[in-house]
Amino acid sequence: xxxxxxxxxxxxxxxxxxxxxxxxxxxxxxxxxxxxxxxxxxxxxxxxxxxxxxxxxxxxxxxxxxxxxxxxxxxxxxxxxxxxxxxxxxxxxxxxxxxxxxxxxxxxxxxxxxxxxxxxxxxxxxxxxxxxxxxxxxxxxxxxxxxxxxxxx
Amino acid sequence: xxxxxxxxxxxxxxxxxxxxxxxxxxxxxxxxxxxxxxxxxxxxxxxxxxxxxxxxxxxxxxxxxxxxxxxxxxxxxxxxxxxxxxxxxxxxxxxxxxxxxxxxxxxxxxxxxxxxxx
Amino acid sequence: xxxxxxxxxxxxxxxxxxxxxxxxxxxxxxxxxxxxxxxxxxxxxxxxxxxxxxxxxxxxxxxxxxxxxxxxxxxxxxxxxxxxxxxxxxxxxxxxxxxxxxxxxxxxxxxxxxxxxxxxxxxxxxxxxxxxxxxxxxxxxxxxxxxxxxxxxxxxxxxxxxxxxxxxxxxxxxxxxxxxxxxxxxxxxxxxxxxxxxxxxxxxxxxxxxxxxxxxxxxxxxxxxxxxxxxxxxxxxxxxxxxxxxxxxxxxxxxxxxxxxxxxxxxxxxxxxxxxxxxxxxxxxxxxxxxxxxxxxxxxxxxxxxxxxxxxxxxxxxxxxxxxxxxxxxxxxxxxxxxxxxxxxxxxxxxxxxxxxxxxxxxxxxxxxxxxxxxxxxxxxxxxxxxxxxxxxxxxxxxxxxxxxxxxxxxxxxxxxxxxxxxxxxxxxxxxxxxxxxxxxxxxxxxxxxxxxxxxxxxxxxxxxxxxxxxxxxxxxxxxxxxxxxxxxxxxxxxxxxxxxxxxxxxxxxxxxxxxxxxxxxx
Amino acid sequence: xxxxxxxxxxxxxxxxxxxxxxxxxxxxxxxxxxxxxxxxxxxxxxxxxxxxxxxxxxxxxxxxxxxxxxxxxxxxxxxxxxxxxxxxxxxxx
Numbered sequence: 001x002x003x004x005x006x007x008x009x010x011x012x013x014x015x016x017x018x019x020x021x022x023x024x025x026x027x028x029x030x031x032x033x034x035x036x037x038x039x040x041x042x043x044x045x046x047x048x049x050x051x052x053x054x055x056x057x058x059x060x061x062x063x064x065x066x067x068x069x070x071x072x073x074x075x076x077x078x079x080x081x082x083x084x085x086x087x088x089x090x091x092x093x094x095x096x097x098x099x100x101x102x103x104x105x106x107x108x109x110x111x112x113x114x115x116x117x118x119x120x121x122x123x124x125x126x127x128x129x130x131x132x133x134x135x136x137x138x139x140x141x142x143x144x145x146x147x148x149x150x151x152x153x
Numbered sequence: 154x155x156x157x158x159x160x161x162x163x164x165x166x167x168x169x170x171x172x173x174x175x176x177x178x179x180x181x182x183x184x185x186x187x188x189x190x191x192x193x194x195x196x197x198x199x200x201x202x203x204x205x206x207x208x209x210x211x212x213x214x215x216x217x218x219x220x221x222x223x224x225x226x227x228x229x230x231x232x233x234x235x236x237x238x239x240x241x242x243x244x245x246x247x248x249x250x251x252x253x254x255x256x257x258x259x260x261x262x263x264x265x266x267x268x269x270x271x
Numbered sequence: 272x273x274x275x276x277x278x279x280x281x282x283x284x285x286x287x288x289x290x291x292x293x294x295x296x297x298x299x300x301x302x303x304x305x306x307x308x309x310x311x312x313x314x315x316x317x318x319x320x321x322x323x324x325x326x327x328x329x330x331x332x333x334x335x336x337x338x339x340x341x342x343x344x345x346x347x348x349x350x351x352x353x354x355x356x357x358x359x360x361x362x363x364x365x366x367x368x369x370x371x372x373x374x375x376x377x378x379x380x381x382x383x384x385x386x387x388x389x390x391x392x393x394x395x396x397x398x399x400x401x402x403x404x405x406x407x408x409x410x411x412x413x414x415x416x417x418x419x420x421x422x423x424x425x426x427x428x429x430x431x432x433x434x435x436x437x438x439x440x441x442x443x444x445x446x447x448x449x450x451x452x453x454x455x456x457x458x459x460x461x462x463x464x465x466x467x468x469x470x471x472x473x474x475x476x477x478x479x480x481x482x483x484x485x486x487x488x489x490x491x492x493x494x495x496x497x498x499x500x501x502x503x504x505x506x507x508x509x510x511x512x513x514x515x516x517x518x519x520x521x522x523x524x525x526x527x528x529x530x531x532x533x534x535x536x537x538x539x540x541x542x543x544x545x546x547x548x549x550x551x552x553x554x555x556x557x558x559x560x561x562x563x564x565x566x567x568x569x570x571x572x573x574x575x576x577x578x579x580x581x582x583x584x585x586x587x588x589x590x591x592x593x594x595x596x597x598x599x600x601x602x603x604x605x606x607x608x609x610x611x612x613x614x615x616x617x618x619x620x621x622x623x624x625x626x627x628x629x630x631x632x633x634x635x636x637x638x639x640x641x642x643x644x645x646x647x648x649x650x651x652x653x654x655x656x657x658x659x660x661x662x663x664x665x666x667x668x669x670x671x672x673x674x675x676x677x678x679x680x681x682x683x684x685x686x687x688x689x690x691x692x693x694x695x696x697x698x699x700x701x702x703x704x705x706x707x708x709x710x711x712x713x714x715x716x717x718x719x720x721x722x723x724x725x726x727x728x729x730x731x732x733x734x735x736x737x738x739x740x741x742x743x744x745x746x747x748x749x750x751x752x753x754x755x756x757x758x759x760x761x762x763x764x765x766x767x768x769x770x771x772x773x774x775x776x777x778x779x780x781x782x783x784x785x786x787x788x789x790x791x792x793x794x
Numbered sequence: 795x796x797x798x799x800x801x802x803x804x805x806x807x808x809x810x811x812x813x814x815x816x817x818x819x820x821x822x823x824x825x826x827x828x829x830x831x832x833x834x835x836x837x838x839x840x841x842x843x844x845x846x847x848x849x850x851x852x853x854x855x856x857x858x859x860x861x862x863x864x865x866x867x868x869x870x871x872x873x874x875x876x877x878x879x880x881x882x883x884x885x886x887x
Binding site: 064067068070071072074075078081082084085087088089090091092 | 278281285288289292293295296299335336337338339340341342
């Protein structure tokens with residue numbers, strides 16, 4: 001892509017990534033969540049691929065790194081689901097505790113980040129997964145369509 | 154009748170999208186277009202689900218600084234979110250298989266790339 | 272122990288899932304550790320399934336509410352409908368669970384040797400575990416949308432596995448067909464779920480069944496669900512993907528895809544009986560299923576006769592055999608509103624149909640594994656190019672004979688036990704249907720006699736002079752299934768009393784399924 | 795010719811579909827028993843202000859796990875489709 005695109009992409013990418021992470025972190029109080037934020041973040045990766053080409057992105061970002069990130073996100077998510085197994089699978093055990101355990105007042109309120117119990121943590125786990133998952137789909141498919149015949153596992 | 158039609162416009166849009174999707178799926182021989190047809194069908198399903206949860210005058214069901222307390226239904230939104238991700242995942246897999254078929258047969262025409270018959 | 276039983280429905284789904292997520296990390300470190308992990312997980316799951324099965328047969332339906340303060344609290348206090356996702360395991364679900372667990376275990380043991388030459392084995396085992404997760408999820412869930420999610424898990428994992436051997440030219444085509452048609456089926460299911468949700472604001476099967484009004488929309492939803500699940504289980508007229516996909520998939524996976532099709536069949540029966548079963552007249556729906564069954568039976572077997580590709584031949588027989596199950600259970604469905612007919616022959620037909628699900632999974636799984644063994648030594652699926660394999664492959668020959676006699680319904684094999692139940696009971700319902708079923712059975716025998724003759728009999732062919740029996744792990748995988756078949760053949764009565772009859776009763780008895788969830792509600 | 799047949803039959807199908815969807819509840823006035831319970835109790839039961847997040851991760855968390863699994867499956871499938879076909883010489887110690 002042209003120099004203009006690359007410069008603008010260089011400039012925008014930080015905002016896109018920050019916004020994606022913000023959407024992930026605030027999923028339990030404002031619109032958004034792990035999937036949406038992950039998709040925003042992955043669209044940043046798409047921008048990088050479009051601007052700089054799949055091969056140069058691939059030099060910095062390998063599939064197996066993304067694969068490890070994805071597996072860890074998935075493992076974190078299922079571990080959080082297992083966290084409540086003493087009661088029931090998926091039981092939100094952190095509500096009422098001191099870690100993300102505040103309970104907001106009933107009805108409209110300004111919002112408190114320390115609420116939601118396991119929900120913000122699950123947002124992070126899903127966010128990791130979606131970033132890695134969509135990122136590796138984008139990377140693999142752009143590598144393949146730009147001439148590579150195979151990718152690493 | 155006209156009034157009735159406007160009340161149901163989102164549903165009618167769903168029906169139209171389903172029709173378009175099935176037309177593409179049945180008529181097109183190009184595998185990429187077939188995948189696009191399925192994508193349209195998935196959009197129709199998503200639109201249908203999200204439509205079911207709309208409540209007149211409602212706002213998004215988020216209590217943070219909510220202006221009023223008429224919320225649209227949250228469950229259809231969650232279902233739609235799930236089904237969007239599923240649609241994306243299947244789309245990616247279908248496209249990569251189409252690329253595979255193309256690599257092997259040199260064609261994305263569903264009649265020419267067909268090996269197995271009978 | 273009681274805690275283990277309490278949590279076993281979710282553990283059966285979550286443990287393979289956990290292992291699937293672990294494989295990419297473990298497999299990077301050591302292949303041996305990965306193989307051990309996969310087999311250990313499936314053995315443990317099999318153990319849990321048996322444990323849960325025993326509990327379900329003794330104590331009745333097992334309800335597990337995800338995320339509630341108490342696993343048995345299906346409906347929140349001071350409320351009237353379930354809100355959370357509920358796993359509801361009754362005798363029918365656990366019956367399917369036993370099939371899935373056994374087939375998966377055999378397929379994995381087999382695949383460890385069979386897939387040795389392939390690259391990307393980490394991905395293979397990940398996908399395989401995810402296919403197991405999808406099947407168990409479909410069988411245990413009590414929630415419509417959750418059913419859709421696991422249907423998609425099974426479809427995507429199954430399609431990726433079917434197309435796994437990318438060095439063959441036709442593998443991607445088979446996978447693509449499977450994923451395209453599965454996705455369409457999945458979306459149709461989603462529309463039906465939307466129609467049900469729009470009217471009753473509920474997603475739980477029991478809750479919907481409790482309030483269903485049989486409006487026009489409900490009927491359309493039923494048609495959509497039947498269409499989608501018949502597509503997924505590969506019944507005529509929506510069977511076009513079955514031979515292509517089954518033929519290209521690695522042998523172990525084909526056996527598992529058979530089990531996955533049967534999970535869709537379970538979903539079909541669950542929909543017809545549990546959600547819509549309270550309708551006054553299921554005669555029409557029953558007849559639709561019966562006609563689909565007869566068509567599948569007949570067209571499947573006639574298409575199978577001219578096949579020379581051994582796996583396509585078996586795939587067409589899979590279509591044909593699923594016709595028997597649809598016929599048996601369809602007869603039960605048709606007489607559901609008529610207690611007298613139900614008791615005289617309806618329930619027997621259902622027992623036959625449901626028993627046939629398990630028998631078919633076992634012997635068709637075994638046959639596909641033997642087909643894989645033939646492919647392993649000869650490198651071809653073409654029957655005309657094979658011959659004289661019996662001289663070198665004693666075990667495979669014996670397993671093939673067991674499978675073939677069983678599928679043809681030769682006494683005393685287990686295929687006979689279920690088929691005779693279907694013949695007898697269906698004869699009382701409609702003699703002509705029963706006669707068609709018998710004719711199909713004879714054609715099946717003819718087709719397998721031909722396949723046996725061209726693959727195993729005859730002189731040793733020069734190009735197969737150096738073939739050896741397949742590796743031990745493959746024999747072990749086949750032996751697991753063959754042992755179960757022989758056991759079933761020796762004491763079918765025991766299996767019917769212990770496993771099949773409770774399953775048939777669970778399907779018929781819609782009230783208890785609803786009661787397990789909604790019973791706690793004080794009106 | 796084939797196209798026209800399909801187009802006409804699909805037009806009839808869409809017409810029927812439109813007639814069917816007109817019998818769904820009027821747009822904007824859904825039945826809402828279960829959802830009202832969730833809206834009322836999400837804050838106290840899960841502590842999340844965002845009710846959709848509460849549904850996605852708590853009430854229907856298992857669906858989300860399945861959905862994450864599907865994404866994981868699809869990524870694995872895509873990578874599988876484009877993996878190398880032959881084992882490299884250096885692999886497997």
